Amino acid sequence: MHNVRKVTEDVYYVGASDRRLNLFENIYPIPNGISYNSYLVLDEKTVLLDTIDHSVSRQFLENVEYVLGERTLDYLIVNHMEPDHCATIGDIVLRYPDVTIVGNAKTFTMMKQFFGFDVDGHSKVIKEGETLNTGRHTFAFAMIPMVHWPECMVTYDAADKILFSADAFGTFGALNGNIFADEVDFEKEWLAEARRYLANIVGKYGTQVLGALKKAAALDIRMICPLHGPVWRENLGWFIEKYQTWANYTPEDHTVLILYASIYGNTENAVNALAGKLADAGERKIAMYDVSVTDPSYLLAEAFRCDRIVFACPTYNAGIFPKMETLLAELAAHNFQKRKIVIIENGTWAISSGKQMREILSSLKGMEIMESTLTVKSSLKDEQLPSLDEIVNFLTA
Numbered sequence: 001m002h003n004v005r006k007v008t009e010d011v012y013y014v015g016a017s018d019r020r021l022n023l024f025e026n027i028y029p030i031p032n033g034i035s036y037n038s039y040l041v042l043d044e045k046t047v048l049l050d051t052i053d054h055s056v057s058r059q060f061l062e063n064v065e066y067v068l069g070e071r072t073l074d075y076l077i078v079n080h081m082e083p084d085h086c087a088t089i090g091d092i093v094l095r096y097p098d099v100t101i102v103g104n105a106k107t108f109t110m111m112k113q114f115f116g117f118d119v120d121g122h123s124k125v126i127k128e129g130e131t132l133n134t135g136r137h138t139f140a141f142a143m144i145p146m147v148h149w150p151e152c153m154v155t156y157d158a159a160d161k162i163l164f165s166a167d168a169f170g171t172f173g174a175l176n177g178n179i180f181a182d183e184v185d186f187e188k189e190w191l192a193e194a195r196r197y198l199a200n201i202v203g204k205y206g207t208q209v210l211g212a213l214k215k216a217a218a219l220d221i222r223m224i225c226p227l228h229g230p231v232w233r234e235n236l237g238w239f240i241e242k243y244q245t246w247a248n249y250t251p252e253d254h255t256v257l258i259l260y261a262s263i264y265g266n267t268e269n270a271v272n273a274l275a276g277k278l279a280d281a282g283e284r285k286i287a288m289y290d291v292s293v294t295d296p297s298y299l300l301a302e303a304f305r306c307d308r309i310v311f312a313c314p315t316y317n318a319g320i321f322p323k324m325e326t327l328l329a330e331l332a333a334h335n336f337q338k339r340k341i342v343i344i345e346n347g348t349w350a351i352s353s354g355k356q357m358r359e360i361l362s363s364l365k366g367m368e369i370m371e372s373t374l375t376v377k378s379s380l381k382d383e384q385l386p387s388l389d390e391i392v393n394f395l396t397a
């Protein structure tokens with residue numbers, strides 16, 4: 001059975017959601033599932049914008065067949081060649097052998113790497129600023145390299161003022177009938193997952209995201225149709241502003257985030273004592289996570305949200321406890337920057353995790369790191385309470 005919704009009078013949502021997959025890209029937990037969005041336009045010519053992941057291809061192909069009815073598919077515009085969107089291109093070509101595939105030069109280089117069909121026999125290569133007229137609609141193409149791959153582009157429909165934004169403005173989470181952001185409580189139910197998506201998927205490429213936003217700012221956009229998550233037709237400015245904040249590595253909230261590793265509970269005890277003192281000093285909504293318990297993708301997103309971060313970690317194999325080391329590597333890999341930082345180390349002998357954490361954190365741009373590291377020798381002692389006060393003073397100054 002088909003499962004489609006109208007986006008505008010002649011634009012249809014033909015994507016599908018996967019609620020079975022545990023790990024998106026085989027790395028990011030997606031407890032709320034994921035949607036793979038695809039859009040079909042019934043103009044004088046028919047146009048499909050991107051395909052979807054193999055896992056939900058049956059639903060997708062049924063949707064496309066239903067919307068097309070007796071018609072065939074004239075064009076397939078490929079904004080992104082990552083397999084969560086391109087996997088079904090081969091099936092589309094098999095079903096609609098006369099389809100013309102529209103993409104840029106890099107799109108087709110990648111398509112030949114992924115597929116064995118006659119790519120050249122179907123391709124129409126476009127460049128930045130070129131357009132495709134299909135009757136009522138005129139589609140213009142703009143390149144957004146590294147948001148999220150080098151070949152990425154967006155397509156702007158001048159007729160309905162829709163930006164088909166590829167991975168940009170995407171969100172983790174399956175679509176539950178409500179395909180529009182204004183049909184859900186986005187801020188309460190979706191924002192954290194949108195942040196986690198942005199931070200993890202394109203967080204590394206803040207400059208390129210800002211470049212894409214600059215291009216978008218020149219257009220009159222009434223609707224944003226991303227490849228994951230809800231379609232935006234109201235309050236676009238609010239979400240675009242969130243993207244600007246994240247891409248600039250600007251904290252969203254004035255909040256202390258405490259990220260700790262603890263083997264036998266002594267480092268955890270130290271940060272609990274610190275958190276209590278922070279609360280006494282007036283800090284509210286303190287966020288605290290055990291890095292061995294929470295997946296790094298959530299911690300990265302929280303780091304993008306909060307403006308002050310405490311890293312507390314025992315020494316392990318003469319180095320940083322592995323779960324914390326993984327998190328720090330993630331932060332560095334995603335170009336994380338511009339935060340106020342406190343370092344707490346622990347160890348029973350040859351304590352070195354603080355020095356090694358400082359080396360990694362100092363290499364990140366714009367970090368204001370408290371000069372002294374609090375060293376816990378096995379467990380926090382009463383005489384160290386003034387050191388916690390110094391940390392509170394540093395964080396609340």
Ligand code: FEO
Nearest residue numbers: 082084148167227
């Ligand atoms: Fe949703 Fe970069 O693919």
